[in-house]
Amino acid sequence: MAENQAEINNETSAPRSSNSIVFAIIVVLVVATFIYLFFIKNDQPEKTPAPEPIVVEEPVYVEPTEEVVEVVEEVVEPVVSEPVEVKEPIVLPDLDQSDEYMSAGIALMSWRKELLTLLVTDDLVRRLVVFTDNFAQGEIAYSHLPLQPLPEQFATNKQSLTEDTYVIAGENELRYKQYIELLHSFEPKQLANYFNENKPLFAQAYAELGYGDKTFDQVLQQALNRILDLQINNTDELLVRPSVVYQYQQQELEQLPAADKFLLRLGKENLLQLKAIALELNNQLQL
Numbered sequence: 001m002a003e004n005q006a007e008i009n010n011e012t013s014a015p016r017s018s019n020s021i022v023f024a025i026i027v028v029l030v031v032a033t034f035i036y037l038f039f040i041k042n043d044q045p046e047k048t049p050a051p052e053p054i055v056v057e058e059p060v061y062v063e064p065t066e067e068v069v070e071v072v073e074e075v076v077e078p079v080v081s082e083p084v085e086v087k088e089p090i091v092l093p094d095l096d097q098s099d100e101y102m103s104a105g106i107a108l109m110s111w112r113k114e115l116l117t118l119l120v121t122d123d124l125v126r127r128l129v130v131f132t133d134n135f136a137q138g139e140i141a142y143s144h145l146p147l148q149p150l151p152e153q154f155a156t157n158k159q160s161l162t163e164d165t166y167v168i169a170g171e172n173e174l175r176y177k178q179y180i181e182l183l184h185s186f187e188p189k190q191l192a193n194y195f196n197e198n199k200p201l202f203a204q205a206y207a208e209l210g211y212g213d214k215t216f217d218q219v220l221q222q223a224l225n226r227i228l229d230l231q232i233n234n235t236d237e238l239l240v241r242p243s244v245v246y247q248y249q250q251q252e253l254e255q256l257p258a259a260d261k262f263l264l265r266l267g268k269e270n271l272l273q274l275k276a277i278a279l280e281l282n283n284q285l286q287l
Contacts (some may be wrong), residue, residue: 090197101125105194112185118148129205136222138257150175156239165249166239173267180270183277192284221287229277230263232271276286
């Protein structure tokens with residue numbers, strides 16, 4: 001009985017062992033498949049598709065064409081150089097002997113020869129320098145006037161019978177018109193060139209005055225500026241005569257420098273023309 005029981009147990013355990021082995025094999029296969037799919041297969045490099053064949057086009061040969069260039073011969077005309085006029089240096093006379101030389105040059109430039117008698121030609125360069133220097137400072141050097149004094153007297157008209165006030169007469173402006181016409185007889189450019197050519201004479205005469213802080217060019221510029229800067233009144237200037245000499249009733253006019261009052265006595269029309277001459281001369285001199 002015991003032997004039969006043992007045989008039964010052996011028969012029963014044999015199939016169980018076989019089943020366990022089969023199950024284990026299946027598990028191993030599943031695990032191996034999983035490892036292959038997720039680890040080994042992913043580590044393998046992807047296959048790169050084969051590149052497409054490159055088709056190289058054969059170059060088409062084009063025969064070069066010859067470019068015809070027309071050659072134009074340049075005709076060079078001979079350059080004829082004009083003769084250059086060489087100016088001889090001007091030999092200036094001594095200052096003490098310069099009157100005749102200066103007077104002759106002034107006479108050549110003026111187209112109103114009959115008005116040249118208004119000029120004072122005695123010691124002309126020194127006279128012009130002294131008068132210009134005083135005029136630039138606001139003074140009138142009557143002893144060195146470069147123009148002859150006018151024969152007519154200074155003319156005035158009484159403003160009314162009851163008041164002792166006067167106005168400058170119209171004929172007084174005609175007296176000074178001769179001076180303006182004389183200045184108009186010169187071309188400003190010629191006058192400027194003549195001054196520049198004879199500048200050493202003017203510089204020497206100015207040096208004799210003993211000034212060392214200025215040049216005569218600066219003095220001449222200051223004199224021209226005085227003419228250009230003077231204001232012209234729109235109203236008639238009233239005069240009074242407390243003594244022999246007339247005075248301006250308006251104190252702002254009476255207190256002006258003597259040179260400015262001299263310019264006002266020329267009259268408005270003459271003063272306007274003198275300003276135009278001074279402006280053109282100033283532009284030509286370029287002091």
